[in-house]
Amino acid sequence: MTERTLVSQLHAREDGPVTVSGWVETVRDQKKVQFVILRDETGAVQLVNPATRPAEDGTEQDAAALALTDVISALATGTFLTVRGELKHDERVKLGGVEIKVGTLEIAAAANPETPIAADSSPDKRMDWRFLDLRQRRNNLIFRVQTTFEHALRTYWIERDYIEVHSPKLMASPSESNAELFALEYFNDQTAYLAQSPQFFKQMAQVAGFGKIFEIAPAFRADPSFTSRHATEFTSIDAEISWIDSHEDVARMQEELLQFAFQAVKDKHGEEIAQLFEVEVQVPTVPFPRIPLAEALEIVKSRGYEVPRTDGDLDPEGERQIAAYVQETYGHQFVFITDYHPAIRAFYHMRDEETGLTKSYDLLFNGVEITTGAQREHRVDVLIEQAKEKGLDPEHLDFYLDFFRFGAPPHGGFGMGLARVLMLLLGESSIREVTYLFRGPTRLAP
């Protein structure tokens, strides 16, 4: 490896020889002195070079110094290079209180002089050049936050003996519905479908006796929407557990999990998030508030908003209203909406024997749904009835129904969209900003 010092480590280092590697953010090429702002994945540092120009009176100059000055003059933004030089602490330098006097400079790969995007480019243009867009410090931070968040989730689960599974994304039949499905030609004239969720397969782990499992993996929806919350490919965070009494056990796990992961993010990145996103990371208290859907609709109505949907569910504005109510009443960013009518839930949600409502919830974070959770129906005869009720043909579901014909524990779980959580955590306007490479109806490249 190049023996480089990370920019974030420079301040703690003593004055003297040092090597840094990174890319050129800006060059100020003054007559007598040249400044380069060099950025790496941990920060930016000022490089300085006393310019050596050809003397007007023809006096011979040091050839190496002339060459170095020329090289720096010609540096394009984005060029990656390694500099060996002298580190000097100097409080007058705004950027970190240090600068490096350039000794030698080695270019790894020079950038085209024209950078195709600028800070004020449109989101679509920035996505065309996502690899340049990601060089921004705040974009880099997004993915470090993602890393910390996911590792905390996995650590929480692994400390509690969950098993990690990798369920297949190629399936012989749809996993959720026949709509919004990507199909492809498989071997032997078979059609394969891309998994819309790991739903069936994470339930399979329960009948396989795995007890508690998780998976973080891509899911695919041929969804033509262009909203800030939808993508055709997204990272789905899933967990499923056995021997629950109701969806309440799932909710309790999820709220503890999120508390743990938000704490990890706050501890590691809280200050930098505050600085770059002007957002204070709030570690949620548990239990999160819970409001039955019927009550939520009443609350929304009493706030003067009439949900225009006829199916009895909340719409996005209704979700924002209930979130505002929860924030005002409980000072909480999260709320579980519970007791959904079967008509607006998947056939596999278990129903409460007394109320007939599903044993399920949606979790809203800052007014946006990030999760659906539920106890699943594990009694195969009931499951078949519920599928029929939805107009589904049990024969097409046979491989799934088989799971429950050879014994099954009561179980449930949730699915959560990673990008939605990150978007809301960082106060961003769209999941596109927090997705490494967004995929939507008109976006398949780079």
Place this chain on the structure above:
Amino acid sequence: MTERTLVSQLHAREDGPVTVSGWVETVRDQKKVQFVILRDETGAVQLVNPATRPAEDGTEQDAAALALTDVISALATGTFLTVRGELKHDERVKLGGVEIKVGTLEIAAAANPETPIAADSSPDKRMDWRFLDLRQRRNNLIFRVQTTFEHALRTYWIERDYIEVHSPKLMASPSESNAELFALEYFNDQTAYLAQSPQFFKQMAQVAGFGKIFEIAPAFRADPSFTSRHATEFTSIDAEISWIDSHEDVARMQEELLQFAFQAVKDKHGEEIAQLFEVEVQVPTVPFPRIPLAEALEIVKSRGYEVPRTDGDLDPEGERQIAAYVQETYGHQFVFITDYHPAIRAFYHMRDEETGLTKSYDLLFNGVEITTGAQREHRVDVLIEQAKEKGLDPEHLDFYLDFFRFGAPPHGGFGMGLARVLMLLLGESSIREVTYLFRGPTRLAP
């Protein structure tokens, strides 16, 4: 949650009331006493019930006791249930030295009386009923080993400030070659391809200045092979790092990483692996042996095996031979084969200026290739030349070549097949045995 005690915790518990949940493995229904072996995700325990049968002389019996006896007599293998009863330590009980006298028994979901597979069923039949096959203790262990292995990998990386990325699996162009590619109809009459590897996108993270990244995610190959090492969908473990001097830096990271992860597996599961797989987990010493390909071919030849391939690469038997040599000579299960000719490597592998050979390696584990690693060519003009040499049209690669037109650091990485590592670690004969749900040319369900 059901307040259950895990079977693994029973031994440490005092005699007295206890609740366990799991599934029926066997029932011994004797006239005077009934035994049930109940398994959960942590182990198996014997339940005992003094049978109460209708008296032949018509004496009235306790109705509840009669009913319980009937329920146990009718229990089918696989039925999931919860038992409340009395725990009793008894050294004569072979299974864990404890048994539970059944008090009440609650069936969660009864199994069909006919179990479609047995221990000696064919692999294909077992895969048809994978959810039952996975109930076997050794299959459960495979996925706990997987969990520990992956968590160790991620922990190693995260402790070293790697960023986790989720690269898209839907692409506008092939990621590796035009062969073995799954295509699907996307929006607006576009064709999308399933990523054969995250290769291009993990390199993109380097030009985006991420420094060090990893990803564990599915990859897809429309590969018609039926070998024990191939699947159409597999979990790919990928890492990519910047500012390397050569592939040697990648190799050093990978060997340390594997040492760390094997240590974690041995610490947590070593005893159980020895017991159920008759395999001693060996934590590899570093550095792993390294042998240039040309030398490896000589060694194989000197062992009496002539590789029949004409392209100068090793074949599977050659790999086994070189592994045997390494085991005999160095007592090591791993070996890096280095210095491959460009003709048998991808166009993006960097070439050594002196030898003209690629700066790349394959890593063999117990004689099977588990990884290809390399330094990548980051100089766009050289990259274009190498693509042309392979008969690739640079225009089709333009989105990828663009990555290198705006500055790039020297970088490299590796991709490693999760299932291959697990197969070899546990001495299994096929990746099918260590994949949650295998996908192959004739296998798309369940």
